[in-house]
Amino acid sequence: MKVVKFGGTSLASAEQIKKVFQIVTSDSMRKVVVVSAPGKRTKDDSKVTDLLIACANGYIQGDGESYLDQVLERFEEIIRELDVDVMEQIRADLYEVVQGDKSDPAAYMDAVKASGEDNCAKIVAAYFRKQGVKAQYINPGVAGLIVTNDPGNAQVLPQSYDHLYKLRQEDGVLIVPGFFGYSESGRVVTFSRGGSDITGSILANGMKATIYENFTDVDAVYAVNPNFISKPAEIKELTYQEMRELSYAGFAVFHDEALIPAFRAGIPVHIKNTNNPQAPGTKIMHTRQHTNGPVIGIASDTGFCSINVSKYLMNREVGFGRRLLHILEDEGISYEHTPSGIDDISVIVRQQQLNEEIEARVVARITDELAVDSVAVERNLAMIMLVGEGMRSNVGTMARAAIALANAGVNIEMINQGSSEVSMMFGVKEEEEKKAVCALYEAFFLVV
């Protein structure tokens, strides 16, 4: 039995939903279909979820009707072209949701946001039935998908898995809206953005699926950002950990939280293309054949900064690092890495957390409370991850990477390589990101 999830572009129009129908019905093992809200039809289009967020904000401030109209138009167009009879139900549902209790704005927002997936699932179920396929819409609450009451960042509760196993007894194709569950008190609560992937993974785990197919709009996960390299190598197989390391720095194909339920149950995740379902796609699993040299992918991301602290004999001061991290935690700043020398330590953070005011306060607190010799913030850094299982057992990997960067004239601002056998991280200045990534891609993928 397979759980199949379709992303926003796969459901953006009636035409796309017809492809979904073809894909699902071409394989009788495809029992559970998880759907996102309709996404962009063209590059400049709006996602239904974005319209719903604007709509909720509008209603909270007393005027969201124009956005609601845009949402209704999107659904109306799809329903008209699919020729299914659910518009009245959807209209009634949406009116009820937007008129709901706004005393807790976060809960209200979640209820409105979730209606994108919810109504999409109803449309898809209706279309399947109209085509003569036995199919039913499954409400996540009724199915027992229970989550923490943490709006916009729900976490699945363990009892959900047992509840969901019972869905195996249901007849026909089950169409489940992604992105949300219900709190124990029965409120709609959404996962973090892109969370339909999470719903699919939870269902695959709970229902003990043999595979979790995740249909999106690319043929495969690429070995490098296609904005830097045209027609990059496609990755056929990835391990869970490789996918996790890649997704950290810019590989947004699959939601990283969504890997957990599948990983725990050992269920392979198969990334495929709705618009080209014959392409082999990318399989994510526990172990893979090493066929592609030490590096399987190169990820990179910008927007990091480094808080560089130095203090003579820092190294002998018990508790220094812990107290430094405590100041950041106290200021609500989460950090990524802490490469260090003897008497210096750098704390790498995503710089969106550090506006001028917060930076000044953090610098002042570090100076005062830790009596350091110097503290300075270096902005606009990019982190580049070389990812590949077993890469570290390959003696020459670091040399190959360092030569490539040196030959390209890229200065390495920092290197972080801990016990992980799967990745190596380089920090470079943002303006050198593309040059560095291209040099590494050439060294590991083009030169053999």
Added chain:
Amino acid sequence: MKVVKFGGTSLASAEQIKKVFQIVTSDSMRKVVVVSAPGKRTKDDSKVTDLLIACANGYIQGDGESYLDQVLERFEEIIRELDVDVMEQIRADLYEVVQGDKSDPAAYMDAVKASGEDNCAKIVAAYFRKQGVKAQYINPGVAGLIVTNDPGNAQVLPQSYDHLYKLRQEDGVLIVPGFFGYSESGRVVTFSRGGSDITGSILANGMKATIYENFTDVDAVYAVNPNFISKPAEIKELTYQEMRELSYAGFAVFHDEALIPAFRAGIPVHIKNTNNPQAPGTKIMHTRQHTNGPVIGIASDTGFCSINVSKYLMNREVGFGRRLLHILEDEGISYEHTPSGIDDISVIVRQQQLNEEIEARVVARITDELAVDSVAVERNLAMIMLVGEGMRSNVGTMARAAIALANAGVNIEMINQGSSEVSMMFGVKEEEEKKAVCALYEAFFLVV
């Protein structure tokens, strides 16, 4: 005006003390002489300080006389050969010290230990006078060298510097015992082992010396451990920070705490050889000419272990690193570095802190309190430091190092490179230390 410090081997015998006299009197700027306790005369000899520690432990347990006799013999031989008349005074002093109050064993130990330097200074002063040179023994307490009451780890108190400045008014050569000061309540308290270097540096700072000469038994600081490479390059000039980074990992020529007072006052430290005073030695100062390529020295040390922790989505857990470090601090373990990947972090500690019992407890606490996926301890690692000012602005340094290690077949277990412009650290297995250091030495010192 120069402060000159002589180490234990420079005072190990009457013959050596005669060299000290020649060196001091050959330069009229050499005003202040700081002395260690007599060290080893041959490889298998005992240091007087080690005999005194055994002696104090013996007296605490009720029987230290045999050690006291050995100490007296060492002093007697030196005094006899120098033909000075201080033996009765020294014998009386030592008997008084060992009969002292033992109710606080740490304070008693400090008083006994300090008598090695103290009596050596009295002998040297007597010898200078016998040679017709105006010289006086200076007691650190009378001179105002006031320290914290932290036996075996005293820290100088700031008022000492003003007190010591007044020594400039004293006539003749001043012979000052190293290694200890006095607490505010008038007790002898020692610095950490090797702390005569610290006394010299404090005096140089307080007395505003033009230079602090540190006489030892090597011609210079070598670029690499002479046990690995025979006749390694001698370093002519080093910056304070380079010296600090080198001394972290095995460069024991100069006590690292001793750099601080000289560094703060901007006083150059000149390492010279008592047995070959014509050799140019090594100068440590604020800035140096870059003449020797990017790397000035390669240090390494063994006895490290890595506590490798992994947890899926660790990276998203605010406070994880801080809580991990807190557990270690709670167990009294200080750490060196924390290289990290996305969902893993390694904490590098000196493994002498981690016996089987403590390791088991730390692993259990990390597992329970942080709910990690795995925690494992990897022992017997060596840390290798490449040190050199401005090294980091040299684009190819990492490539050169990584190629050298790859060609030597050395796997890099970890790399730590933060904001410091002065060093790069590689972790390797202990059995690969020598191979790695030799490969790096060849790459940076022999190939041009």
